[in-house]
Amino acid sequence: MRMQKKSWRIAATLAAAALVVTACGDDNGDAEGDGDGEGSATEAPEFEEGSTMAAIQESGTLRVGTKADQPLFGIEGPGGWEGFDVEIAKLIAEGIWGEGGADNIEFQEAVSAVREEILQQDQVDLVVATYTINDARKELVGFAGPYYLAGQDIMVAEGNPEGIGGIDDLNGQTVCSVEGSTSIENLREMAPDAEVIALDTYSACAEELSQGNVTAVTTDNVILMGLIHERGEFELVDNAFTDEPYGIGVQLEAEDFRDWVNDRLEEIYDSGEWAEAWESTAGVVAGTPEPPAVDRY
Amino acid sequence: MSTVIVEELGPRGLRRVRIATVLSLVALAAFVGWLLWRLAAQGQFEGRLWAQFVDFESQWPQFLLSGLWGTVRAAVGAMVIAAVLGLFLALGRLSPTTPVRVVCGVVIDVFRGPPVLLMIFFAYYALPQILPSGLAGAISREPLYALVIGLAAYNTAVLAEIYRAGILSLDRGQSEAAYSVGMTRGLAMRQVILPQALRRMIPAIVAQLATLTKDTALGYIITVSDDLMGRGRRTVQGSPINDLQTWFVVAVIYFILVWALTRLARRLEVQQRQKLGAGAMAVTGEAELDMLEEGAAEASRAEG
Amino acid sequence: MDRFAEILSGPHLDLLIVGTRVTLYMAVLSYLLAFVMGNVLAAARVSPIPVLQRAAMAYVSVFRNTPLIVLAFLFWYGGGRAGWPFGRLTTAIIVLGLYTGAYIAESLRSGINAVPPGQAEAARAIGLPFTGVVGTIVLPQAIRTVIPPLGNLWIANLKNSSVFLVIGIDELTRAGRRIGHALADYTSAFIVVALIYLALVYGSAQLIKLIERRLEIAR
Numbered sequence: 001m002r003m004q005k006k007s008w009r010i011a012a013t014l015a016a017a018a019l020v021v022t023a024c025g026d027d028n029g030d031a032e033g034d035g036d037g038e039g040s041a042t043e044a045p046e047f048e049e050g051s052t053m054a055a056i057q058e059s060g061t062l063r064v065g066t067k068a069d070q071p072l073f074g075i076e077g078p079g080g081w082e083g084f085d086v087e088i089a090k091l092i093a094e095g096i097w098g099e100g101g102a103d104n105i106e107f108q109e110a111v112s113a114v115r116e117e118i119l120q121q122d123q124v125d126l127v128v129a130t131y132t133i134n135d136a137r138k139e140l141v142g143f144a145g146p147y148y149l150a151g152q153d154i155m156v157a158e159g160n161p162e163g164i165g166g167i168d169d170l171n172g173q174t175v176c177s178v179e180g181s182t183s184i185e186n187l188r189e190m191a192p193d194a195e196v197i198a199l200d201t202y203s204a205c206a207e208e209l210s211q212g213n214v215t216a217v218t219t220d221n222v223i224l225m226g227l228i229h230e231r232g233e234f235e236l237v238d239n240a241f242t243d244e245p246y247g248i249g250v251q252l253e254a255e256d257f258r259d260w261v262n263d264r265l266e267e268i269y270d271s272g273e274w275a276e277a278w279e280s281t282a283g284v285v286a287g288t289p290e291p292p293a294v295d296r297y
Numbered sequence: 298m299s300t301v302i303v304e305e306l307g308p309r310g311l312r313r314v315r316i317a318t319v320l321s322l323v324a325l326a327a328f329v330g331w332l333l334w335r336l337a338a339q340g341q342f343e344g345r346l347w348a349q350f351v352d353f354e355s356q357w358p359q360f361l362l363s364g365l366w367g368t369v370r371a372a373v374g375a376m377v378i379a380a381v382l383g384l385f386l387a388l389g390r391l392s393p394t395t396p397v398r399v400v401c402g403v404v405i406d407v408f409r410g411p412p413v414l415l416m417i418f419f420a421y422y423a424l425p426q427i428l429p430s431g432l433a434g435a436i437s438r439e440p441l442y443a444l445v446i447g448l449a450a451y452n453t454a455v456l457a458e459i460y461r462a463g464i465l466s467l468d469r470g471q472s473e474a475a476y477s478v479g480m481t482r483g484l485a486m487r488q489v490i491l492p493q494a495l496r497r498m499i500p501a502i503v504a505q506l507a508t509l510t511k512d513t514a515l516g517y518i519i520t521v522s523d524d525l526m527g528r529g530r531r532t533v534q535g536s537p538i539n540d541l542q543t544w545f546v547v548a549v550i551y552f553i554l555v556w557a558l559t560r561l562a563r564r565l566e567v568q569q570r571q572k573l574g575a576g577a578m579a580v581t582g583e584a585e586l587d588m589l590e591e592g593a594a595e596a597s598r599a600e601g
Numbered sequence: 602m603d604r605f606a607e608i609l610s611g612p613h614l615d616l617l618i619v620g621t622r623v624t625l626y627m628a629v630l631s632y633l634l635a636f637v638m639g640n641v642l643a644a645a646r647v648s649p650i651p652v653l654q655r656a657a658m659a660y661v662s663v664f665r666n667t668p669l670i671v672l673a674f675l676f677w678y679g680g681g682r683a684g685w686p687f688g689r690l691t692t693a694i695i696v697l698g699l700y701t702g703a704y705i706a707e708s709l710r711s712g713i714n715a716v717p718p719g720q721a722e723a724a725r726a727i728g729l730p731f732t733g734v735v736g737t738i739v740l741p742q743a744i745r746t747v748i749p750p751l752g753n754l755w756i757a758n759l760k761n762s763s764v765f766l767v768i769g770i771d772e773l774t775r776a777g778r779r780i781g782h783a784l785a786d787y788t789s790a791f792i793v794v795a796l797i798y799l800a801l802v803y804g805s806a807q808l809i810k811l812i813e814r815r816l817e818i819a820r
Contacts, residue, residue: 113437179775180782197689197769198779200518203533204678207540208769211681213689314649321652336683411798412760415774415791422778422787507666514668518767526670541679548671555666 043098052257056125057096064089065110065124065249071226072282073130081107085128087277088147088248092126095264116140119251126261127249130222133295142254143247144261147274149292151240152183153221155209155228158235162215167241170194173215176205183219186242206231220244225285236286245292262294336541347542365550367524371441372510375448379509380502382449383456388486390461401457408454414515417447421519441523444516452509459505463498464490500566507558514551525550604789613780620776621797627694627772628759634698635758639705643743644735646710657706664703669764672696677768693765701758708750712743745816752809756802773797 047054056062066085067074074085090102097104110118110129118124119141130150133143156164162173167186171193177184179198188196197214199205205217206227217224221240228234248265250257268274269291278288336342389401408416421443425433436442467490475485517526529547533540607613645657664672676685676696687695716739724738744751766775777794781787 111438114434117434176769179778198771198775199769200520200767201530203530204767207533207678207681211678213681317650318652321650321656325652325656332683339682339684407795407799410802411795412763412774414763414766415777415795415798418774418778419787419791419795422781423791426786426788511666511668514670515764517670540674541682544671544674544679548667548675551668551671552663552666555668556662559666 063124065127068109084281133247145247146245148246150244152242154237155224364525364528378449379452382453386457387460420447463494503562616776620773624773631697635701638702642706643709712747
């Protein structure tokens with residue numbers, strides 16, 4: 001009798017332990033990975049009084065600006081907000097509230113033109129919106145990261161019939177890009193013998209490629225990946241020839257927040273959550289890159 | 298229909314007409330058939346490409362209604378602004394004070410001369426660089442404003458010319474009678490001339506509204522997303538790849554809308570003829586409506 | 602003022618020249634096509650064959666009530682899916698010509714109706730067939746009557762060419778946008794482009810007046 005009771009208690013304790021472990025291990029469904037199955041933040045940390053993070057934690061809401069029409073990175077669909085940028089925002093929220101922190105995010109669309117404005121006017125706490133870091137912008141907002149190195153790349157028809165390997169191969173080809181973009185300027189500069197077709201939207205360029213009117217489309221690989229994902233008849237040359245570091249925009253004065261986000265980024269780099277976020281979103285069309293080193297300035 | 302070009306047809310004539318009819322029918326049918334066959338060969342009639350447009354549950358309400366509403370809003374908005382401002386401009390153009398007249402004339406030519414797309418571009422790209430940041434931000438964020446501003450600017454000048462033609466076409470007896478009972482120019486204009494002229498120009502204004510509605514489609518180029526073209530663009534960006542189907546449906550919707558407006562203009566014009574008889578402005582078909590606008594331009598140029 | 606000098610020099614000037622050239626090229630060729638289409642349609646409209654009448658009416662209705670940009674997409678992207686064989690610029694010229702052709706058809710039709718019936722009667726009296734009556738006697742007179750509207754349609758056609766920048770045509774308005782972006786000053790660029798258009802429109806108007814005067818004398 002005593003033996004059975006003891007083994008009962010052991011069994012019960014083991015069962016309880018097992019329950020706890022599984023409950024902790026299964027958070028947002030995208031945290032299955034290489035043994036680091038648990039999220040790196042399981043409970044809400046304590047923040048210093050008066051810090052931005054404490055204020056956000058107390059308010060119960062993290063306001064995030066992101067793209068709503070950039071497939072694989074920031075897109076608002078019937079099932080909610082999805083994409084790599086969205087996942088990064090969620091991981092940051094988990095850093096504030098621990099598990100389930102992602103539920104405290106309030107997303108809003110941040111089109112390119114207003115990304116500085118919404119931070120300056122305190123409409124959002126964070127901007128994760130395919131936001132390239134540059135010096136001009138650093139005067140208006142703070143940047144944590146970069147969390148991804150985008151770059152201009154080339155998209156061709158499936159099978160790459162013309163054998164395009166890089167920007168130089170575009171000379172003598174017909175290439176499409178969007179009028180007024182940095183991409184088209186780079187194209188004209190780096191491939192001066194290319195015949196340039198300038199249209200107004202990337203999907204129009206994609207249509208031209210699909211119909212064989214042009215050999216290639218060039219712009220940021222992020223946009224190209226989205227096009228490939230949507231249309232499935234193209235491939236990425238995957239040889240980026242410019243550097244567009246994507247950063248997380250925070251308000252200019254919130255230096256503590258910026259430092260903390262950088263810390264959090266390094267955390268998720270190490271824990272493999274960054275790679276998981278990539279694989280579940282943009283990773284479906286492109287290989288997983290190495291996370292870039294954050295730039296603390 | 299001019300019947301004098303061909304006389305009453307005798308038996309030989311009738312036979313020739315019948316042969317010609319059959320030949321024409323065959324030629325047309327062959328052309329259309331070939332076209333449809335080519336499209337079918339490319340799989341353009343596959344169900345999945347058209348599915349979105351027949352799914353009345355989900356896509357139609359959002360696609361059709363909200364897109365159409367955006368287009369109507371832009372057209373009406375621009376029209377209202379243009380109708381009001383155009384009137385002032387027209388009166389200025391008719392002013393006895395030479396500098397006012399000349400300046401208004403220049404304004405009309407400058408705003409009417411370039412393509413309407415250029416005016417829209419000016420509103421979308423250039424205005425944000427000129428205006429104070431508050432307004433500028435509003436325009437950058439919502440391209441619909443730029444569309445309406447550009448369209449309004451262009452159509453203000455167009456309507457000004459239409460108004461002027463209407464006022465000038467009014468029987469001189471009207472204004473003379475008004476002056477003879479002691480009315481000042483302003484009073485005569487407000488009480489006698491304008492009411493009559495404006496009523497007569499309603500068909501021409503409605504016809505211009507039809508053209509304006511077509512021009513709202515140019516908003517696509519400045520990424521307007523709330524109107525019919527914007528919806529078309531979203532549909533095309535998603536999958537499956539149904540460019541042809543989408544733009545065809547968009548074309549049909551525009552066609553119905555514009556055609557209805559044009560019909561309305563013509564019916565109004567016929568009503569006017571019936572009411573006013575010989576006094577009505579000679580505005581018969583669309584050709585005349587165009588010619589009216591051009592005639593007004595002619596008159597202005599002739600006057601110099 | 603420096604800005605304008607900057608625009609009117611070097612690479613920017615080249616863009617403007619190319620743009621103007623493309624615009625004029627498109628305008629001329631499309632107008633020729635439109636004129637031919639217009640004549641054919643007008644003839645069909647007044648012919649005794651109901652099928653042709655209806656077909657012409659349908660054509661005119663479709664092309665006048667649909668926005669030009671949508672037609673451009675239908676023919677270029679839609680047509681592309683159906684094996685449309687023509688290149689970008691050619692397609693633009695064709696679509697523009699078909700569009701303006703519908704307007705010319707209506708103008709010509711009212712012009713035909715304005716020709717005194719006696720003309721047609723006399724033509725038939727001397728034995729001309731329908732084609733002769735219309736082609737030799739009626740249409741030429743009709744055209745003369747509607748020179749002003751035809752002239753204005755030329756101007757409208759010229760301005761409508763700007764729409765085709767959406768399918769990548771390097772015409773004048775696009776050149777203006779590109780220069781504006783390069784200089785980060787759209788205002789100056791567009792003012793220059795507007796002036797060029799105004800010059801083209803004014804020049805056209807003068808030319809039309811000249812033609813009218815010539816034809817008056819010929820009468």
